[in-house]
Amino acid sequence: MLHMPDKVTIVEVGPRDGLQNEKQPIPTEDKVAFINHLSETGLTRIEITSFVNPKWIPQLSDAVEVAREIKRKPGITYSALVPNMKGLERAVEAGVDEVAVFMSASQSHNKSNINKTIEETYPVLQEVVEAAGQKGIPVRGYVSTAFGCPYEGDVAPEQVIKVIDRLLEMGCQEISIGDTIGVANPRQVQAFLKLLLKQVDPERIALHFHDTRGTALANILAAMDMGITTFDSSLGGLGGCPYAPGASGNVATEDLVYMLNSMGVETAINLDKLAEIGAYMQRVTGKTLPARYLCSYLATQKD
Amino acid sequence: MLHMPDKVTIVEVGPRDGLQNEKQPIPTEDKVAFINHLSETGLTRIEITSFVNPKWIPQLSDAVEVAREIKRKPGITYSALVPNMKGLERAVEAGVDEVAVFMSASQSHNKSNINKTIEETYPVLQEVVEAAGQKGIPVRGYVSTAFGCPYEGDVAPEQVIKVIDRLLEMGCQEISIGDTIGVANPRQVQAFLKLLLKQVDPERIALHFHDTRGTALANILAAMDMGITTFDSSLGGLGGCPYAPGASGNVATEDLVYMLNSMGVETAINLDKLAEIGAYMQRVTGKTLPARYLCSYLATQKD
Numbered sequence: 001m002l003h004m005p006d007k008v009t010i011v012e013v014g015p016r017d018g019l020q021n022e023k024q025p026i027p028t029e030d031k032v033a034f035i036n037h038l039s040e041t042g043l044t045r046i047e048i049t050s051f052v053n054p055k056w057i058p059q060l061s062d063a064v065e066v067a068r069e070i071k072r073k074p075g076i077t078y079s080a081l082v083p084n085m086k087g088l089e090r091a092v093e094a095g096v097d098e099v100a101v102f103m104s105a106s107q108s109h110n111k112s113n114i115n116k117t118i119e120e121t122y123p124v125l126q127e128v129v130e131a132a133g134q135k136g137i138p139v140r141g142y143v144s145t146a147f148g149c150p151y152e153g154d155v156a157p158e159q160v161i162k163v164i165d166r167l168l169e170m171g172c173q174e175i176s177i178g179d180t181i182g183v184a185n186p187r188q189v190q191a192f193l194k195l196l197l198k199q200v201d202p203e204r205i206a207l208h209f210h211d212t213r214g215t216a217l218a219n220i221l222a223a224m225d226m227g228i229t230t231f232d233s234s235l236g237g238l239g240g241c242p243y244a245p246g247a248s249g250n251v252a253t254e255d256l257v258y259m260l261n262s263m264g265v266e267t268a269i270n271l272d273k274l275a276e277i278g279a280y281m282q283r284v285t286g287k288t289l290p291a292r293y294l295c296s297y298l299a300t301q302k303d
Numbered sequence: 304m305l306h307m308p309d310k311v312t313i314v315e316v317g318p319r320d321g322l323q324n325e326k327q328p329i330p331t332e333d334k335v336a337f338i339n340h341l342s343e344t345g346l347t348r349i350e351i352t353s354f355v356n357p358k359w360i361p362q363l364s365d366a367v368e369v370a371r372e373i374k375r376k377p378g379i380t381y382s383a384l385v386p387n388m389k390g391l392e393r394a395v396e397a398g399v400d401e402v403a404v405f406m407s408a409s410q411s412h413n414k415s416n417i418n419k420t421i422e423e424t425y426p427v428l429q430e431v432v433e434a435a436g437q438k439g440i441p442v443r444g445y446v447s448t449a450f451g452c453p454y455e456g457d458v459a460p461e462q463v464i465k466v467i468d469r470l471l472e473m474g475c476q477e478i479s480i481g482d483t484i485g486v487a488n489p490r491q492v493q494a495f496l497k498l499l500l501k502q503v504d505p506e507r508i509a510l511h512f513h514d515t516r517g518t519a520l521a522n523i524l525a526a527m528d529m530g531i532t533t534f535d536s537s538l539g540g541l542g543g544c545p546y547a548p549g550a551s552g553n554v555a556t557e558d559l560v561y562m563l564n565s566m567g568v569e570t571a572i573n574l575d576k577l578a579e580i581g582a583y584m585q586r587v588t589g590k591t592l593p594a595r596y597l598c599s600y601l602a603t604q605k606d
Contacts (some may be wrong), residue, residue, distance in 0.1 A: 187567065
């Protein structure tokens with residue numbers, strides 16, 4: 001039978017990974033309201049924006065305003081993505097609690113996404129991690145395309161683990177391993193973790209699944225069975241990867257919390273509040289969001 | 304680590320459980336084409352229609368025509384739902400290979416769905432099972448609301464097992480246990496199966512999950528871990544329960560086959576062919592179907 005943890009931590013990435021993939025811009029005040037609502041659900045970690053060059057991701061060009069205008073709730077870590085020193089400086093000025101650096105496990109996705117080879121990326125991130133460390137700001141490291149690459153197909157687990165090792169050596173406190181294009185399956189997840197956890201503490205690992213082919217919750221179940229207790233998700237299932245053709249959103253926070261809460265795995269997150277924010281974000285984006293739970297919640301409300 | 308079977312059998316229920324929930328009627332020739340396409344995918348079991356009174360489910364009032372007009376492919380079992388002796392007679396006349404009887408594990412859903420108490424239902428089904436047996440036609444028994452009832456909430460596992468036992472005693476060769484409103488979670492599925500499999504051979508059990516809250520594939524993973532190897536699914540995620548408020552479709556065949564094929568669990572089903580049928584059924588129904596794999600497949604085709 002499956003091993004289940006007592007407690008799981010969810011990192012809400014909707015305001016960043018979700019909104020960076022919305023085609024039409026979302027007004028800053030709606031982003032701020034979105035994050036303020038999320039702060040009232042019981043979530044303890046929220047990734048609020050990205051301090052990348054606005055030329056790359058114009059959707060998040062208001063990163064400083066968002067970080068300054070949200071209402072900070074004690075006990076919640078508000079983090080943001082930073083690609084380099086300039087991004088770190090802006091993030092620090094805006095007062096984020098944690099930053100995240102990112103790269104890909106596959107060479108061609110890394111080149112396409114950040115215009116550098118994997119080897120060229122390490123020193124850029126190292127500088128950021130060290131500078132953040134000097135300011136006492138913890139750093140998360142994202143490793144994309146860990147379970148498959150849109151250009152290369154399969155990615156060798158050994159190659160992924162090499163990148164993870166380098167990011168940990170640099171001083172990243174946690175690594176979030178991404179199934180960027182949503183191709184992972186539960187058996188692959190377990191085989192990968194079996195290898196990884198021989199040398200890395202499961203407490204330092206988060207998994208970041210996209211639900212492109214519907215397998216995200218099954219993958220999370222498989223990962224919990226191996227001892228992982230931190231997962232990224234996105235309210236409503238917002239988000240995706242703009243450089244990965246056909247890759248739809250992150251696993252929906254509502255669906256994940258429904259599964260965990262109903263299994264008695266503690267999240268301390270209020271599901272009804274999440275669903276109400278999903279309804280709000282459907283109005284803001286003008287779209288039907290992919291979260292399954294949200295759809296069933298709204299159908300029930302209509303009766 | 305998870306236990307995975309070498310091989311899984313999928314029972315495609317889209318033409319019945321899916322189409323009975325489509326609001327506008329689907330022309331008979333489109334249903335026939337749908338089933339004929341499904342016959343070319345590698346599926347070995349297809350539930351094609353329901354011989355209930357057309358007053359109850361007008362969507363399937365052409366059951367006889369559908370059963371007569373489809374092209375039967377050797378090696379495929381074509382089955383249909385029958386509520387009573389009259390339904391059985393029509394099904395036999397139309398030449399189905401297998402029939403399925405149905406009832407609920409919860410009293411109020413059974414009353415609402417078939418207008419009888421659970422005790423009143425047994426003799427009606429018994430007569431059907433015996434008559435089918437005399438004609439050499441195998442009978443599947445469906446048990447609905449096994450993991451939760453829209454009227455009663457929780458349903459005691461002991462109560463579900465009592466109904467399963469009665470249907471097996473009657474002579475049903477297989478029982479399909481339904482999460483009619485899509486509330487089940489993997490821990491619940493494993494706890495239930497642990498109890499059930501003390502007395503029933505896993506080969507005689509199929510599980511029928513709806514993906515209302517996104518947990519269907521995780522539930523299937525949990526069930527495979529316990530030794531179950533037969534699952535119902537619906538092409539495109541068509542279907543639902545008209546008497547269960549907020550209950551959306553069956554787990555999508557594409558999503559299930561993607562997960563199984565990618566894990567190396569043999570299904571002998573061609574995923575691209577399934578996705579093409581999904582695209583066809585989107586045109587027939589005029590709707591975006593909920594299957595996650597279908598959406599990613601269509602996005603890839605566009606590039």
